[in-house]
Amino acid sequence: MSSSLAEIFDQPVPSVSALDAGLQPVEPAYRNVIRIMTALVVLAVVVGAGVVEVVMHVKGGMQQGAVLAPVLAFGAFVIVFLPQRKWRRWGYSGADEQLRVARGWLFRTDTIVPFKRIQHIDVAQGPVERLFGLASLTVHTAGTHNSIVTLPGLTRPDAEAMRDAMRLHIRREAE
Structure with missing residues (x-):
């Protein structure tokens, strides 16, 4: 076990640009x-x-x-x-049966939520978001720390499509 820990700690720490690889930006609006x-x-x-x-x-x-x-x-x-x-500091990915949301520059937060841990999904629009046709996707999971993950800046159809895809995956896992 100590050799695997040594291997883990010998890995180079990825740079911020490497963390951003593969992430989609939120809408320019x-x-x-x-x-x-x-x-x-x-x-x-x-x-x-x-x-x-x-x-x-x-x-x-x-x-x-x-x-x-x-x-x-x-x-x-x-x-x-x-x-x-x-x-520029917001990015997301919905691949590999997980939602990944990264944000921040000085204080960087990179959250990964496996679809199987999701309990509830919301698509919300405030008045300013509605003005630009945008919405926020909010994912609720079990637990207390980081149990709510919000992804703003999506078009309403994209947010609804992501919600429906996650919901479909959750239903398939339950069967």
Whole structure:
């Protein structure tokens, strides 16, 4: 047994690009969904910064734009560049009787769910996703840690086809 452990630990660690091999990217329209959701968060932060600036200007005599200008500049940067980076970091595969979902750049998550462990499958659309014809596939498994795996950025027909294929596989396994 120690020789097999030694063999395992002597294997080279794959690079991030090797982990991405064989994964399909989510739909390009998902960048727009990320951009709109990010803009909503930035809007809330800008409103808060505007309130802080008005209060500080009235009570403390602070110069106008000292708080709001940097927040607006940072918000614009985040809205323009974050969605593309976030979108590129999502990938999935439904081969070999398992669903593999990989995401993240700094904190990389690579989740593999065997079809036989799936208990429930959802296809969901929020209002922003619906606007772009996208949906999210959510897979529920037994257990507590990572028992819910979500794959956003699929077209609605693709998400439904994946759900139906998984469900068919689960039925065949039960027979």
